Amino acid sequence: xxxxxxxxxxxxxxxxxxxxxxxxxxxxxxxxxxxxxxxxxxxxxxxxxxxxxxxxxxxxxxxxxxxxxxxxxxxxxxxxxxxxxxxxxxxxxxxxxxxxxxxxxxxxxxxxxxxxxxxxxxxxxxxxxxxxxxxxxxxxxxxxxxxxxxxxxxxxxxxxxxxxxxxxxxxxxxxxxxxxxxxxxxxxxxxxxxxxxxxxxxxxxxxxx
Amino acid sequence: xxxxxxxxxxxxxxxxxxxxxxxxxxxxxxxxxxxxxxxxxxxxxxxxxxxxxxxxxxxxxxxxxxxxxxxxxxxxxxxxxxxxxxxxxxxxxxxxxxxxxxxxxxxxxxxxxxxxxxxxxxxxxxxxxxxxxxxxxxxxxxxxxxxxxxxxxxxxxxxxxxxxxxxxxxxxxxxxxxxxxxxxxxxxxxxxxxxxxxxxxxxxxxxxx
DNA sequence: GTCTATAAACCGATAGAC
DNA sequence: GTCTATCGGTTTATAGAC
Numbered sequence: 445x446x447x448x449x450x451x452x453x454x455x456x457x458x459x460x461x462x463x464x465x466x467x468x469x470x471x472x473x474x475x476x477x478x479x480x481x482x483x484x485x486x487x488x489x490x491x492x493x494x495x496x497x498x499x500x501x502x503x504x505x506x507x508x509x510x511x512x513x514x515x516x517x518x519x520x521x522x523x524x525x526x527x528x529x530x531x532x533x534x535x536x537x538x539x540x541x542x543x544x545x546x547x548x549x550x551x552x553x554x555x556x557x558x559x560x561x562x563x564x565x566x567x568x569x570x571x572x573x574x575x576x577x578x579x580x581x582x583x584x585x586x587x588x589x590x591x592x593x594x595x596x597x598x599x600x601x602x603x604x605x606x607x608x609x610x611x612x613x614x615x616x617x618x619x620x621x622x623x624x625x626x627x628x629x630x631x632x633x634x635x636x637x638x639x640x641x642x643x644x645x646x647x648x649x650x651x652x653x
Numbered sequence: 654x655x656x657x658x659x660x661x662x663x664x665x666x667x668x669x670x671x672x673x674x675x676x677x678x679x680x681x682x683x684x685x686x687x688x689x690x691x692x693x694x695x696x697x698x699x700x701x702x703x704x705x706x707x708x709x710x711x712x713x714x715x716x717x718x719x720x721x722x723x724x725x726x727x728x729x730x731x732x733x734x735x736x737x738x739x740x741x742x743x744x745x746x747x748x749x750x751x752x753x754x755x756x757x758x759x760x761x762x763x764x765x766x767x768x769x770x771x772x773x774x775x776x777x778x779x780x781x782x783x784x785x786x787x788x789x790x791x792x793x794x795x796x797x798x799x800x801x802x803x804x805x806x807x808x809x810x811x812x813x814x815x816x817x818x819x820x821x822x823x824x825x826x827x828x829x830x831x832x833x834x835x836x837x838x839x840x841x842x843x844x845x846x847x848x849x850x851x852x853x854x855x856x857x858x859x860x861x862x
Numbered sequence: 863g864t865c866t867a868t869a870a871a872c873c874g875a876t877a878g879a880c
Numbered sequence: 881g882t883c884t885a886t887c888g889g890t891t892t893a894t895a896g897a898c
Contacts, residue, residue: 461881480768482691486874499882501875559689560828561766600858604839607847608856610832617828619769623819630813638816646855647817649809670863694891708864710893869894876887 465503465513468493472514476556481511481565508568512575514556519578522546526585535589536598539612540640542586546616547639551625551632555616583609615643674712674722677702681723685765690720690774717777721784723765728787731755735794744798745807748821749849751795755825756848760834760841764825792818824852 471492475484486507490497504510525545529538549555558565569575590608593599599608620642624635680701684693695716699706713719734754738747758764767774778784799817802808808817829851833844 464881478770480691480771482689483768483771485872487872495881496883497874498876498884502881505875507874557768557770559766560831561687562689562692597858599856600854602858603847603851603856606836606838607829607833607851610829611851611856614827614829614832618823619826620816620819620823622769623823624816627815629815638812642812642816642820642855644855645809645857646851646853647808647812647820648854649806649811666863673863695893696891704863705865706892707866707894711863714893716892863898865896865898867895867897870892872891873889874887875889877885878883879885880881880883 461503464495468500468503468510469514469517472510473518473554473556476511476514476558477550477553480557481507481559481562486510506568508565509572511556511558511565512568512572515558515569516572516575516578518556519575519582522582523578523585526582534598535593535596536644538589539586539593539599540644543612543615543643544636544640546612547618547621547636548632550616550618551621551635557617586612611643615639670712673704677709677712677719678723678726681719682727682763682765685720685723685767686759686762689766690716690768690771695719715777717774718781720765720767720774721777721781724767724778725781725784725787727765728784728791731791732787732794735791743807744802744805745853747798748795748802748808749853752821752824752852753845753849755821756827756830756845759825759827760830760844766826795821820852824848 468489471489472484475488475492484507486497486500489510490500493500500510504513522542522545526542529541533541546555558569586609587605590599590605594601594603594605594608618639621635621639624630624638625632630638677698680698681693684697684701693716695706695709698719699709702709709719713722731751731754735751738750742750755764795818796814799808799814803810803812803814803817827848830844830848833839833847834841839847
């Protein structure tokens with residue numbers, strides 16, 4: 445075993461490839477957000493990146509794998525956000541920050557839009573270990589905050605933790621943001637505040653403590 | 654002007670056509686719910702109804718018009734539900750009943766799934782006067798209940814009525830119902846209750862009056 | 863109106879030269 | 881790896897006989 449044969453650095457070629465793949469995923473992310481998986485075409489992605497379609501297939505073997513890679517990077521981003529949440533906040537406020545971040549991404553057109561009930565793309569996600577792994581990590585971290593917030597009476601203990609978790613996920617792709625944006629009566633900042641509020645406090649008047 | 658030339662009754666042929674078109678829209682409704690607009694094909698619709706694809710185009714000129722007709726019939730159904738809500742209920746409880754009905758339809762696989770941000774299908778809806786008319790009727794009726802509930806302190810007066818309206822619409826296609834159903838830990842009835850609850854009361858503990 | 867057959871366009875994926 | 885060119889399959893929509 446010679447130490448010289450061990451990989452020392454990622455080499456220029458590999459770095460270039462990583463950079464190119466990141467640029468591809470940037471385009472995919474935006475196109476997935478704007479048009480959704482079904483209407484996004486590989487020709488569009490290639491044109492948006494500025495390379496030929498055949499070159500695209502040298503980096504990713506299929507359209508589904510592109511979407512899976514995009515979603516995996518999104519989860520990486522989510523985990524980074526979760527890990528940077530100020531530790532002095534209450535668990536409920538931590539969750540609020542995460543919801544706010546997801547809604548912000550959505551309204552900025554950077555939230556991939558994958559149909560929830562679809563075979564080909566969903567199987568691609570389930571068959572993509574990096575995605576599953578990160579999803580479990582994120583679920584674990586959010587789950588801890590949820591249970592803590594429930595124990596401390598910040599979130600309803602009557603609700604199954606699963607419901608709170610899915611509710612948080614669902615808010616990141618809530619069409620209400622699109623409706624309000626189309627209406628044009630509110631700024632993006634207003635819309636974000638309104639969605640975060642209705643997510644946690646619903647539509648009923650707030651209690652006066 | 655001879656009275657005999659005036660249309661007396663819808664004639665057997667017209668009645669048959671109406672019946673056939675209703676059967677078509679039944680299939681479209683279910684397919685739109687299961688697969689969404691993009692993945693629903695005209696071949697599937699024709700096969701499901703039991704007629705040839707060319708016959709389908711004798712009734713509806715395009716795929717978009719099919720979806721528009723399906724959505725229009727859904728709004729008709731919604732208006733019928735709204736008009737049958739018991740008048741002795743409070744405005745908030747009336748709205749709750751409507752939300753419950755929408756979620757029930759969703760979880761039963763009878764809620765057409767149209768992408769909210771799509772040009773071709775959205776323009777088809779906007780260019781379909783019957784749809785627009787019914788949407789305005791529904792908005793007007795729900796808007797009255799919302800304002801009344803806000804005046805009486807049943808719903809938050811701090812929220813724009815628009816936000817409450819869109820929130821109610823959005824709950825009918827909330828992916829949380831699909832997530833919970835996939836998990837398999839809850840019955841359909843449980844899921845409906847949970848979604849209605851989180852829609853109106855959010856995730857925070859209920860106040861004890 | 864209903865059918866069979868087909869046109870016309872689009873899309874995912876690949877071949878092969880460089 | 882990147883390109884041009886193209887294959888193979890699918891989809892919307894229509895033509896034309898009955």
